Amino acid sequence: MIKFLDLQKINLLHQQEIEERLLQTFRSGWYLLGNEVKGFEKNLSAYIGTKNAIGVANGLDALRLIFKAYLELGVLQAGDEVIVPANTYIASILAITDNNLTPVFVEPNIDNYNIDIALIEKAITIKTKAIMIVHLYGQAVFSNQLKELAEKHSLKIIEDNAQAIGAEWQGIKTGNLGDAAGFSFYPGKNLGALGDAGAVTTNDHVLAQTIRALANYGSQEKYVNKYKGLNSRLDEIQAAVLDVKLKYLDHENERRRQIARFYTDAINNPEIIPSQWPDNDKQHVWHLFVIRTRNREKLQQYLSQNGIQTLIHYPTPPHRQVAYKEFSHLSFPVTQQIHEEVLSLPISPVLTDEEIQKVVTTLNNYK
Ligand SMILES: *Cc1c(COP(=O)(O)O)cnc(C)c1O
Numbered sequence: 484m485i486k487f488l489d490l491q492k493i494n495l496l497h498q499q500e501i502e503e504r505l506l507q508t509f510r511s512g513w514y515l516l517g518n519e520v521k522g523f524e525k526n527l528s529a530y531i532g533t534k535n536a537i538g539v540a541n542g543l544d545a546l547r548l549i550f551k552a553y554l555e556l557g558v559l560q561a562g563d564e565v566i567v568p569a570n571t572y573i574a575s576i577l578a579i580t581d582n583n584l585t586p587v588f589v590e591p592n593i594d595n596y597n598i599d600i601a602l603i604e605k606a607i608t609i610k611t612k613a614i615m616i617v618h619l620y621g622q623a624v625f626s627n628q629l630k631e632l633a634e635k636h637s638l639k640i641i642e643d644n645a646q647a648i649g650a651e652w653q654g655i656k657t658g659n660l661g662d663a664a665g666f667s668f669y670p671g672k673n674l675g676a677l678g679d680a681g682a683v684t685t686n687d688h689v690l691a692q693t694i695r696a697l698a699n700y701g702s703q704e705k706y707v708n709k710y711k712g713l714n715s716r717l718d719e720i721q722a723a724v725l726d727v728k729l730k731y732l733d734h735e736n737e738r739r740r741q742i743a744r745f746y747t748d749a750i751n752n753p754e755i756i757p758s759q760w761p762d763n764d765k766q767h768v769w770h771l772f773v774i775r776t777r778n779r780e781k782l783q784q785y786l787s788q789n790g791i792q793t794l795i796h797y798p799t800p801p802h803r804q805v806a807y808k809e810f811s812h813l814s815f816p817v818t819q820q821i822h823e824e825v826l827s828l829p830i831s832p833v834l835t836d837e838e839i840q841k842v843v844t845t846l847n848n849y850k
Pocket residue numbers: 541542543544571572574575617643645646666667668669679680681
């Protein structure tokens with residue numbers, strides 16, 4: 484069976500180094516806000532190119548904390564509108580609504596599944612204060628037009644970079660394109676921990692300090708609480724693992740790119756529309772390789788019968804979830820179509836050439 488994602492194999496690539504660092508952390512007797520987190524934050528900010536990186540408990544918290552900090556700083560007010568793609572994972576939306584902000588959904592581009600930048604200006608109102616871009620499936624979404632739009636309307640750009648660590652737009656890494664970015668190190672992400680973990684990157688020192696305090700009970704100094712914060716810290720153990728794996732991220736993303744190139748060039752079944760290749764190779768780190776097809780359930784079953792595991796990202800858009808009944812009247816046909824037709828093929832740095840050849844041959848034999 485070709486697994487969609489073999490996490491055991493992915494982590495065993497670095498077995499010795501990870502085990503040594505874990506043992507060292509275990510024996511140190513220091514488990515929170517110590518040298519491992521400090522070291523990882525330093526290496527992550529150097530990698531992304533931002534002045535600050537703050538380790539937090541998970542990707543959702545990273546995004547929630549960015550908005551919470553902007554509220555504390557008076558940059559945002561409850562009820563302000565945040566533009567966000569309708570086609571995203573629900574966490575992007577939860578981060579907005581959890582802070583009493585209002586998401587304003589914008590349709591994606593059918594060719595790359597990311598927010599259609601040309602549609603953003605129409606969605607801007609007097610209450611719009613921020614745009615959250617989501618580098619979905621690993622592809623950087625950005626343009627000079629977007630930057631100018633944000634400047635013209637004084638909007639913050641917040642990046643949901645949970646899926647695209649390592650991607651670049653014109654030589655700038657995702658996570659350094661907007662005002663602040665949230666990262667997830669959920670085990671299945673391109674840089675995955677051994678459990679939950681996340682981070683925020685930003686060049687804004689005041690924002691960084693505020694997020695750091697908010698993630699630690701709203702406190703900068705022990706037992707002095709400046710804000711009503713939360714407990715959302717990155718564990719030393721997870722930071723140690725992430726710090727090892729960060730060194731290999733570019734290499735592993737390059738293998739993903741190779742596989743994506745092979746899929747793109749070799750899949751020639753007219754029933755299957757592969758992901759569109761980006762303008763620039765570096766723009767995509769292929770967290771997922773997503774195809775579209777008319778009868779997805781049939782194709783998924785066929786692949787499964789042929790020993791190939793696939794997943795759907797995602798079957799139901801956020802505005803159609805029971806949790807968001809208040810948005811159920813909204814209609815986003817492109818988003819809906821994507822959710823009905825997408826299927827994610829296996830892609831990861833540990834897939835072999837034989838395995839990806841088998842995926843392609845099986846797909847090309849599908850009728
Ligand atoms: C994974 C993910 C998140 C949330 O990250 P967690 O670490 O699971 O909280 C947010 N946004 C997107 C697009 C994601 O894929």
